[in-house]
Every structure is written in structure tokens, then in C-alpha cells.
Amino acid sequence: MELRRTPFFDHHVQAGARMVPFAGWEMPVQYAGVRDEHLQVRRSVGLFDVSHMGEVRVRGPRAEDALMWLLSNAVRRIQVGAAQYNALCNERGGTVDDVFVYRMAEDDFLVCVNASNREKDVAFLQAHNPHPGEAEIVDESDAWAQVAIQGPDAVHVVSALTDLPVADLPRHRFLEGTFAGVAGCIVARTGYTGEDGFEVFVPAHLAPPVWPAILEAGARFGIVPVGLGARDTLRLEAGNCLYGHELDEDTSPVQAGLGWIVKLGKPGGFLGSDAIERRKDTDTRRLVNLVVEGKRIPREGMDVRTPSGEVVGRTTSGTLGPSVGHGIAMAYVDHAHTEPGTELVIDVRGREAPAVVIKGPFTRHQS
């Protein structure tokens, strides 16, 4: 299959990025190096090409009702100009995708979906749409490019590129307007790195000059382009789930620690809510964050054991956390071993890596 290229492809190649196939796209995995890019985002600001993400428009007089049924969170409570994290679940209570919902108008929503799930999500949403005549579901992914500007100095860089009052924009709110000279952009104070930052949706056909404009505006902060490698280490340190790792069609969002976006009490429930309710009593494993002691680095798919050797879980992501300075992992572990402070062992290719369950993101944890 031909790989898709984002509007910024030529800029990545010129910058010497290492390009890799990802979810059907040819994407930069790193430029200067994962660790340096990661640390620059924590220290100051970095620029990500996230144009591979999908955008699905849901619009019409019953768009809100349709999304209240299709998604797990309280979509009704999203104000115009605000965004909300949601799970899209199947009838078994498994997770079809995790998505961000932007309310553009009373009857108009933009749903940002994972690149790897785009086609599946559109088909699933359309097939389960409870109000097909009054809520239109359209894949707009090809119309949008997307960049993320993340880090403590992101607000200064974004402010320099727009007249919109972005400095006063609260987290998970957005504004529409001209950004880097391109009209019709959506500038949202959202992100995936655990830092303050923005995600900007740009009309794809006008997008290419936006990339160098952001790098120029960020030059005085030492902005660097950041690849998918550091995007993954940043999100993992921040304790954010990645679809296909922590989440899949067999895993309920409650198991993944996303109970806060699962509103089981919604009137009439939502797609998968009955199954999620039932599974609360039957699912045996729950997602935990594990900090490794010593130098070994956990990776995805490793057994998690008790100190006495019983296998009680499996890792779903793992890396050396560049900011925290040691191995970190997310793992599904039997309920009895999920209390913070519980000592476990990760089997790193036959060698033992002692690990401790922690509460909250790795970036907040002091070991």
C-alpha cells in the first residue's frame, strides 16, 4: 500500500528526519534524537506533525444526542469552544478508540481520532449512528493537517503567530481564526505530552508554510521538531494511554484507568455501557504504572511477576523515561497487585527488573 504523506513531508526530509511507516503514513520518528527532542519539550517547546490523526465531523440537529449514545463521556456538557476526552466502545465494553471531541457549534462537533483507527471509526460511528437523518457523520481527515506545539514556552510561540487571545485560553478550550497567516484554523489548548501546549488544526491545502513559520517563531526558545519516538516517551511519562498498547477492542476504558471519562449514569446509557457495568465485577486486571529500580528497561509485552515468581500481569508499553531517568512501564496487573507501593518484578528477556506500582504520572513521581 502506498504510504500517505503529510503536507510537511518535505520539511521533515530536509531536516534529516528518519522517516518510518506508521498507521499507513510516512512519518518522522526522530530528527536529532529521541532523548534531546523529549527533553527540549519538557524544558521549553517542541513542534510535532500530527497530521496523520483523523478528523470526523458530526453535525446536525441531533448531533449531540448521537454522540451522547456513541461516546462514553458527558458530551452534552461540552460548551461551544471546548474539548473533551472520550472513549468509543463496542457492545462488549471494549474500546474501539479513544478520541477528543471539539464542540464547534451547538449542532456541530469535530472528533479527533487515532490515525490507525480512522477508517474503522468512521464505519463504526456510521453503523451505530442512532439518528442518521439528523446527525451526519463525515470523514474530514483529508481536509486537515495538524501540528502540536508543546512545552512550557508553547504559549509564547503560538501567541506570536496569531491575534487570537491564546494566552488566556484555558486548557481544553479552543479558538477559531487565522494562525501563521492561514485562515480557518482551530487553535486548541490540548496535548498529549503532559506539558502545557496547543494543537492546531490547519486546512491541509494551505498547511505547508505553517511548519517553517512555527520554527521561526520558536527559534528564540530553541524550538525543535519532534518525532513520533519522543511523542511516545513523553506520553508514557505523562501516563497517557496509547491505542493499540493500553487500549484495544477487548479492553474496557475502566480497566485502563479511564473511569473518569465513562459516565455510566447517562440517561439511556451509551453504546457499551451495560457491558462496561457488568465487566466491573469480572475484569481481573487493571492498568498500573510501574517504576523500575536499576538500569534495565522494560518494553511492551513483558511478563510481570510477584517477587515469589507468580505471573500476575503483562506490560503494554515500556521505555527509559528521558526526564525521569529510569525504566518505566504501563502494565495490566491482577487487581490484588495494583495498590501503589506494591513491589513486582518485570521479566526483561529473562532477567529480573524490580519494579514498584506508583500512583499517577511518572513525571510527578519522585523516587
Added chain:
Amino acid sequence: MSHIPADLKYTRSDEWVRTEGDVLVIGITDHAQDALGEIVHIELPEVGTTVSAGDTVCEVESVKAVAEIYAPADGEIVEANGDLEDAAEKVNQDPYGAWLYKLRLADGAAPGELLDAAAYAAKIAE
């Protein structure tokens, strides 16, 4: 362009080998360190371990990937480069200076296919 010293031999799995009598000194090539990216941890072999050709004896980890280092011949690990324990990045900085381990060949053992610099350059250009 990756650096490939003419006085070393190379494996198809991107290790370099220097022969010192019946001892082989083994590291990873410039090409390998570049492909891995920033190396953050090296799991060195235990000195005294007896290994067979093709065994995994060492692991080199970057932030995002793990490379297994194979024994090029039957023998015994006689030395591991302990300097790398706290300075794995030396392999990025100086891949041909930062050797990983030394292997004393077993009696009658010989390394499997090793490439000269030109053949290795052709291999990585494939």
C-alpha cells in the same frame, strides 16, 4: 556516510570483530549505533561464560529499541567493557573504540563468515 575501518572484520548482524591472537574483540559498527540512536543501557555478558556461535551474549538498548549482540564463534567471555556500565553513550560517540566484550576462541573454533570493510560497506548499502 558511516565509518568502516579497513583493519576490522564485520558480521552481517552489524558487529565489528578485531582478532588479537585467539581472542576476538567485539563491538557494534558505526552503522549499527546510528540506526539504534542514543544508546542508554548495555547488558554486558558475565566474564567466564561459555558461549556458542550465534548465542545472544549482550544487549544494546537505545531509548526506543534493543539490539542483540551475537557471539561470532564458540568460546569463553574473557572480558566485558565495564566502562560502558555508566557511559553507554560512548558506543554512539566512538563505536570502534567502545568495544563490548572479548571472546577467547574454543579449541579449534573459528568465527563464521566475516566480511571485510568493502563487503560490509556493500552489505549496508543494500
